[in-house]
Amino acid sequence: MKELTRKGFIAGGLALMAAGVARAQKAPILIYGDGLKEGWWIGGWSKQTPGVTLEDQKPVEITMAAWxxxxxxxxxxxxxxxxxxxxxxxxxxxxxxxxIKLRARLGEKAYEGEVTLKGLKGKWARYDVPLKDLKLKDGQFDTFELRNMSAEALDPFYINYVILQ
Structure with a gap:
């Protein structure tokens, strides 16, 4: 996890994204970047508001009740x-x-690998999550799921620049 500003993400993140092209067989996919990208949709049962203004970005605001x-x-x-x-x-x-727990799914099948993401007070944090940590192995997936695994509601948090590379 790295604390990051939008300017830092653009400068450093795009270089990582370009390097990802060399490592991966497919071109990187921007899933969400100041708005949802074509071919993707938002699901789940949390309250979500895409495109809210926060600093100089338009992330999705997410409010999660228990579970x-x-x-x-x-x-x-x-x-x-x-x-x-x-x-x-x-x-x-x-x-x-x-x-928040992050995991991947294919339809209703959830893979067993999970990664914990933490919201920092008043700051952006960049997470680079290796897919191997999500234990996809050689499987297929169609969903990235963020889940509140507690019996307590979470205060609103924000997600932006979701890139698969």
């Missing part, structure tokens, strides 16, 4: 062997301290 989930989904089955990393920015809002 809620939020998803980025596509109708395509993507192959885990074609990509190495999922990169995303998380902002904890004015309070921070959110803990």
């Amino acid at each position: 809620n989930a939020f998803t980025f989904q596509t109708w395509q089955k993507l192959n885990a062997t074609d990509y190495k990393m999922l990169t995303l920015l998380v902002h904890g809002g004015p309070k921070g301290k959110q803990e």
